Amino acid sequence: MRLHSLLIGSAALALTSLGSVAVAAETLTVYDLPSKYMNWEGLVAAYTAKTGIAPTLDLKNGSSTALAALKLEEANPQANAAYWSLDIAVEAKKQGLTQPAALDRLDMIPEGLKDAEQYWWGVATANIVMGVNTDVLADKGLPVPTSWADLLDPKYKGLACSMDPTWSGTASVHMYSINFIMGGSENDFRPGMEYLKAFQDNGHSYRTEIVAPRLAQGECAITIDAEGNILIEKEKGAPVEVVIPSEGVASLPLGMSMAKGAPEPEKAMDFLNWVISPEAQTIIAQGYFRPVITEGVPAEVLGRFPAVERQVTINIAHAAAHVADLKRAFTDAVLRGGDIDAALGQIGLAGS
């Protein structure tokens, strides 16, 4: 009997270690590459075809969850690298969760989209715009909205979906940047917060799910999203269009970092280098996200992006320093229906 259980035990142990060896030979753990965002599905497929190594898709649930997971696993790191909006990358550096990575083409990335100490760098940008489902709007006899202000019009009541800024990096950058589009300043976020609250008061929703598929299905008639997510649905045949709101749009910087204590640093470096290579940057551009290094990307691919007249530039350092506080203020003032002045006053962003 004793021998019997010993045998079973060692067999199980052998199987487990075999399994982990097999897994380690093929995958590269990265937090979090959403398959339906920035065409990570296509990027990972191309990288796997080239190297035989498959970076993990959809392990976590967005930028914030990736950061939370890295922090929890600080003593025993599981992930090699992370993909996130750059404000969260700055936060990760501050929390000591990432390490410098000397990538080959880092000097080709524009200033402002990379950390001087190589803790984070941009891999793409995307304008945060409005997506519309033209079928649903036509069905309701509504014109296509043309401005952010249009969404506050009661005739569009309840039709628009944004994402919850406490959940999505795209939405947290929208929460930050809409303030400057609405006439706010770096120490006065009331115009932005008032807009975000009025958005909810008009029946629109802040969702904790990726909204691009919802726009394609017509579940959301209007979305606030990165332009590429909308354009890729359009390319797949969904009745959707990108609207560049007349007040202007902000650009969402998306980037990567190498995790501190990455279990497989060489493999991680190879993958991180590849993401900013001409091959990957072209795949990113084909998925309608704007490459950070255009050199080597075919001109016809670069010519397909919607033209923008009023572009709002984000100060990443300021955003990173205040986004966590703003998420708290957003939760208090918008989600919980509290007072905007009080919520922003607490964090010193209610103007002078």
Place this chain on the structure above:
Amino acid sequence: MRSFIITTSLLIAAFVILAFFYPLVVLTGNSLTGQDGGFGFDAYAQVLSSSYFMASLRDTLIFCAVTSVVATAWALPLAWRIGRGLPGAGALRISSQINFAFAGIVYGMLVIALMGNAGALVLIERALFGTSTTAGLAFTLAGLAITYLSFQIPRSALILAEAIEKLDPALVPAARTLGAQGSQAAFLVTLPLLRPVIVEAASFSFILAMGSFGPALLLARSIPIYPAVIYREFTGFLNFSTAAAMAAILALIVLGLTTAVRLAIRPATP
């Protein structure tokens, strides 16, 4: 035989430690560690003094208590059919079991696909009646209740069915022979016998609902469901100590309530 007992005891010990004590210790440890890394009850004080957290906890408790009672009452006739092997029992059992496959976030997505703004039900309603009352139902309090009931009822039904199967099938005919009407037999004989398992099913249903966060994360607009609020503290704000304290409070209250209910309804004679 002795080694068998030792092996099984070790397995049980490993299970209890891994599934219960270890998470509990980590959770309690986190809840007692402040943002600065020091020991303290700050997180508990913060949660207990926040009117928002407390209102969310209260509303969630009420919501889950109501849905678990309704779900258990609703499950009784289904369970009777399954337990007695009446026509349709097999199909009911399988559909109740299939329900287990859809958990958390997937369940929420399913409900949006059915009762969202452009859900399947909405399209059918529009095609049949030209109306759109079900549009966006998923995001209302009624929609949330439907969602919870739809995973609480099958689970309650399976628990009840198991007990009904074990009831002596001769009891009801005996009561009828002694002159009881159908409803009298049900209320005076069957239900009292099932009382412990009804309480068990309702408690389980309540625990399940209080711990469920996936559907709430996607659907809850009308009331802030407590587990989804914990999730936001955890991933949205990296506020591990507050989230852990909130979870510990949730666990204590649920454990306390279900134990109290069980003790209160325990039959006087064993």
